[in-house]
Amino acid sequence: MKIVVCVKQVPDSAAAIVVEDGKVNWGDAPIVINPWDEYAVEAALQLTEKYGGDVVALSMGGDKAKEALKHALAMGCSEAILINDPELAEMDASGAAKVLAAGIQKVGDVEMAIFGKQAIDNDTGVTPAMTARVLGWPMISLISAVENIADGSIKAKRFMEEGNQIFESKLPAVASIVKDYSDPRYPSFMGIRKASRAEIPNLTAGDLGISKPENKVKWFGVDNPPVRDITNEKIEGETPEEIAANLVSKIMEEKVL
Amino acid sequence: MAKILVFIDQYKGEAGMASWEALLAGKMLADKLGGGLSAVIVGSGVEALANTAFHYGAEEVFLADDVSLADYRAEAYALGLAKATEAADPEVVLFPTTTRGRELAAMLAIDTDSGVLVDATEMDVEDGAVVATRPIYAGKVIAKVKCEAKPQIITLRARAFGKPEADESLSGNITKLDGLMAEADIATKVLDTEMVEGGVSLTDANVIVSGGRGVSNNAGLEVPGDITDEKEIEIWKATQGFGLIQELADVLDAAVGASRAAVDANYISYAHQVGQTGKTVAPDLYIACGISGAIQHMAGMRSSKVLVAINKDGDAPVFKEARYGVVGDLFDVLPAITAEFKKQLGK
Structure with missing residues (x-):
């Protein structure tokens, strides 16, 4: 079974991000693999360990995106591919989905394309479902456990707001993975060494046989969120009861209950 | 048209x-x-x-x-x-x-x-x-x-x-x-559905009471003698802490939230996580208990109207963002707050 896992590089979630001169700036915070994508890589590896096959990590972006791919390789993916073409820069989610779909088709004979739930930079969370739609494959989102894969079909559990849905779906399919699936493994020493030596091929739009998809979403710019106008007030008292009485009276005055 | x-x-x-x-x-x-x-x-x-x-x-x-x-x-x-x-x-x-x-x-x-x-x-x-x-x-x-x-x-x-x-x-x-x-x-067949227990949804909640790593931080709590493993003691204490949070949440018809630290430490399930890798919430009242205020948590709840922070550590960053701050042990303060709300809300 061949699985493609799509990964993205993002600034670390602990980064203090500010907008300066109309651009998002994360200072010297490290660029890491999107935390959600680590679950996707882990799921892909576990599935091929159980059912056989290979995991190909796929990313799109400039040279920085190689870091995310190297992390995926160090975790155990057998191959990494970077779609790296200046012509494909600054794409919206629908454009990214069209390019990733072309990348997945280029890999060929893929039974599952697995994504993280969303990327923590743009927070759209729509690329997996868009990619599924472009490919014409079923979208099986927010998977927390896979029970079985056999005869071109997957039986798994997926998250919904109201509970979990146990379902069976035909493959190939696009899946997204949630945190409950399993903690992602740490890259092994051998894995890190292998990843650092790996040559990651760059694919261009031409290699994929596509031209740049037209952006549908126009950005007018980014800004810092409005400063919260807060007056800090410490609530004190001699006893917990006194503190509670003072605090509750203040909250009641806010008329939020 | x-x-x-x-x-x-x-x-x-x-x-x-x-x-x-x-x-x-x-x-x-x-x-x-x-x-x-x-x-x-x-x-x-x-x-x-x-x-x-x-x-x-x-x-x-x-x-x-x-x-x-x-x-x-x-x-x-x-x-x-x-x-x-x-x-x-x-x-x-x-x-x-x-x-x-x-x-x-x-x-x-x-x-x-x-x-x-x-x-x-x-x-x-x-x-x-x-x-x-x-x-x-x-x-x-x-x-x-x-x-x-x-x-x-x-x-x-x-x-x-x-x-x-x-x-x-x-x-x-x-x-x-x-x-x-x-x-x-249709390529997908649904075989079964497991419904989760009710409770107030975090994203729809008017009030959220959240717990962090600090919910297990109570040296005075008497641990039952049959629990000896260090991690089990920690989890047991956290369960007591989240129990107090749940009691307050019940009185306020609130949802229960948690920081990533609390979820990663297995104090509570991921469904409760608020923050950059959890849910983004915007309640009218957010009560943060034993939460230090890491950037990734604050990012997920900064749209809350009124933020109340309860923490032992008076230097915790959460106090800088809080309208009301209580420096104290949540194990002492939370039951008193729950009782006071019951009184003032006539519940």
Whole structure:
């Protein structure tokens, strides 16, 4: 079974991000693999360990995106591919989905394309479902456990707001993975060494046989969120009861209950 | 002609407040753009819900009602939605940012060769098009975006567009859609559904009481003698701490939240996590107990109206963002606060 896992590089979630001169700036915070994508890589590896096959990590972006791919390789993916073409820069989610779909088709004979739930930079969370739609494959989102894969079909559990849905779906399919699936493994020493030596091929739009998809979403710019106008007030008292009485009276005055 | 189409996210015939909020936001847009307000409902046996949509302001409901839509399957729902979009020919399609709403908006964008503006918190109209404000980097940055194709597809953050009110005197027309997917053509079969226990949803909650790593930090707590393992003792203490949080939440009809540190330490399930890799919330009142205030947590709750912080450590960063701060042990203070709320709220 061949699985493609799509990964993205993002600034670390602990980064203090500010907008300066109309651009998002994360200072010297490290660029890491999107935390959600680590679950996707882990799921892909576990599935091929159980059912056989290979995991190909796929990313799109400039040279920085190689870091995310190297992390995926160090975790155990057998191959990494970077779609790296200046012509494909600054794409919206629908454009990214069209390019990733072309990348997945280029890999060929893929039974599952697995994504993280969303990327923590743009927070759209729509690329997996868009990619599924472009490919014409079923979208099986927010998977927390896979029970079985056999005869071109997957039986798994997926998250919904109201509970979990146990379902069976035909493959190939696009899946997204949630945190409950399993903690992602740490890259092994051998894995890190292998990843650092790996040559990651760059694919261009031409290699994929596509031209740049037209952006549908126009950005007018980014800004810092409005400063919260807060007056800090410490609530004190001699006893917990006194503190509670003072605090509750203040909250009641806010008329939020 | 219908100008605004709103997707009503129903499950087993019930829709959450976020869908009615989307109708309210749709009404605002329809007034500005000078068009009508329609809703689309996809499901099985969901005609009764159309009346509720009318009460919340829809003038017309497109109904994709078929037994094949009893369980949520993305492809089958996406086709119902595409049929409604074709029939309504709207300028704008709005969704609540629920998991289904987000997914179907994405699929509709590909089906209609358009794009999607995700999780908008504000909408303005400029030159007949919607300019949406949406938080990125979990709210550390805000972006202004516009969808330059038709329909403009936008998902709306819960609690960001006002409180809808039903008017039971309102009614409207129902248009039933056909050409839906036959069961045999749907690649996914639902075998079973495990419902989670009730409780207040974090994203819809008016009040959230949250716990962090500090909920296990009580040296004075007497641990039962049969628990000796260090990690088990920690978890046992955390369970007591979250028990106190739950009691306060019950009195306030609040949802229970948690920091990533508490979830990573296995104090509580991931479903409760608030922050950049959890849920983004915007309650009127957020009570943070034993939460230090890491950037990634604060990013997920910075839209809360009133933030109360309770922490032993008076230097914890959470106090800088808090309207009211209590420096103290949550094990002492929380029961007293719960008792005081009961008294003042007459519960």
